Amino acid sequence: MARSGPKLTRIARTLGVSAATVSNALSGKGRVSAEMVEKIRATATELGYVPSQAGRALRTGRTGVLGLVLPDIANPLFPQIAQAIELAASSSGYGVLIADSRGDVSTQTKAIERLIDRDVDGLVIVPRRGTRIADVGCPVAVIDTPSTPGNTVAADHWGGGRQIAEHLKALGHCRVLIIGNNPASNVQNDRAGGIRSVFGEGYHTDTLWIEPLEKLAGKGCPLGLADKVAEGYTAFACISDLHALRALTELQRAGINVPERASVTGFDDLIWSPVITPALTTARMDMTEIAAIAVAALVKAISERDPSDPAIGAPVTAETSKVPMHLVIRQSAAAPPAFQPVHTTATAATSVTEGGHQP
Amino acid sequence: MARSGPKLTRIARTLGVSAATVSNALSGKGRVSAEMVEKIRATATELGYVPSQAGRALRTGRTGVLGLVLPDIANPLFPQIAQAIELAASSSGYGVLIADSRGDVSTQTKAIERLIDRDVDGLVIVPRRGTRIADVGCPVAVIDTPSTPGNTVAADHWGGGRQIAEHLKALGHCRVLIIGNNPASNVQNDRAGGIRSVFGEGYHTDTLWIEPLEKLAGKGCPLGLADKVAEGYTAFACISDLHALRALTELQRAGINVPERASVTGFDDLIWSPVITPALTTARMDMTEIAAIAVAALVKAISERDPSDPAIGAPVTAETSKVPMHLVIRQSAAAPPAFQPVHTTATAATSVTEGGHQP
């Protein structure tokens, strides 16, 4: 845009020095006397000097912009992620360019290309369900899950699953149903795996994947949770707060009180989780931390990189690649009903009290 | 970034012409013979030429980047907005730089400055609760609500309110409680106003603002909706699906079936609305349309602008500034109970019916 502000030469002229000296003083690179540096700094701030990114970019080959690729932008986590990344990036002096790829893989590739064409210095990618990131021409930070090869940094989803499960176990639950969306997602698998790993001998878990179910029964179909309660399940450990919400409302609608008759837990601490009734017990990622690590790794890779090299785009690595999740205990999970159904078949179905439910 | 691709001069050298000719041919500006244009186009695509934004920006003063400012980034609408703006912008050849301002007004100002410093060509701002946008140095498109002075384009929130209200009225509701967050928001006020305008003589509406209530009773406090039902309210028209969700779960938890005993409606058709039970009846904005108009207006203003002028930043205007909302009818709103409770105290709590409900 029309840089209304003063340029380097303006400052130089004001002080009667050369532009190079000003540049050196401001960047602290060349040899400039301390007093000169002081004077230049002063007039620079006084005049409100802001360096032209365009000029700098042209010369250095660095734009100071990172690209953020969220393949599944409808994801309710998006605000959290975008906010965290933007904060981390701007703290490091970077801007964030977003690209959307409406779930589609080919659109994702095109979106990435658009960012590359805009000369981003690096890319933060939250891949869609185990998508392998093609070799792009710049450093890439991948935020997926620690078990994914090529992952840069992510929440400890497995550990989060364990925390949720430990909580449910301590409350006395023995039969828990895990509810996820799609087993092809690494994140979802890790969360589910973490949960399962806690319930060993004498416990029972099963997993309900929504997407395959909806393929048959249609979008937004009932999950049949009242039947599951009748079968003796006392807890529903959902892989995302979105599923938890779906489960919770379905149970409530069927007249099954949460958490008295059935417990529900989620993941991610999404926006609505604290304000619904009962408020959701969930496991939260430390997005701020994750974003900070991802951006730091990216910035390091960028600064170490020779701007004119053959440009390989392997994912960057960070010192810490696994950030613990935090258990947020609210009201949606409690001890199971005192009269605990046997671990066998469904005779408990009779005890379904009032409340309409249609399969 | 290291532009690995070929530069203008590379193409020029390949064809034995000057760089200027190549530039002219590609932009269609100077005088170049038709056949030359053809040849240049061909080799350009063949070599995979992508112009350097930095070089172009430096010369033209245009970066081809728009800034998107979402003052309340935690807003669950964010994905919709960001997606729509990004789509519209990239269709016009623009990139989208995001800036967050965690609700804080001073942070918002700083965020805008950061974008300006990065030489964005224009700004799309979804202002926080009636914030007045200070004069920035570039064209600005404001997406708020049609009644706000300086608004560029927005959904017809008032009209959306009317649609919701007409729907409830047609179903037979006479006493409806409007639930909003904060009356300082122009959007919320318009939605509420639209609803009220439909219920005239013989009807009753009241409004519950959550934020003031939470100031007293704490975050996530109960809204006391069971009492409202006892008072004879049969419908809860929420200003956002987030509030609708809160209302719905609170009612369900109190054993009040939705929609048999009380109807609940929302706004925005947020991610969870179709999948909860009962699915939410709501009014949706046409974000794609709104974004398209906003970006088009911005692009027009940018192209008409002299990049070196004194740069005033008054909001741009569009031909259409009001985009109709769409009513999405699902299951959360139905006819009120036949036996309408008297407008007095709470004895109705006993008459919990039972049984399924099929629309």
Next chain:
DNA sequence: ATCGGCTGATTAATCGTTTAATCATGCGAT
């Protein structure tokens, strides 16, 4: 034959910053 006008291309300057190379100067050591 010369000039004017048109076409299609080239030259060269410019945007603002960085940075390698160069230069002037003063000072201590031989």
Next chain:
DNA sequence: ATCGCATGATTAAACGATTAATCAGCCGAT
């Protein structure tokens, strides 16, 4: 006195695209 050296600053060349100004032909008209 001179050489070497460190210091503090300047020069000038890039980066890649755009664009005003210029130029070489060529054709038709005076």
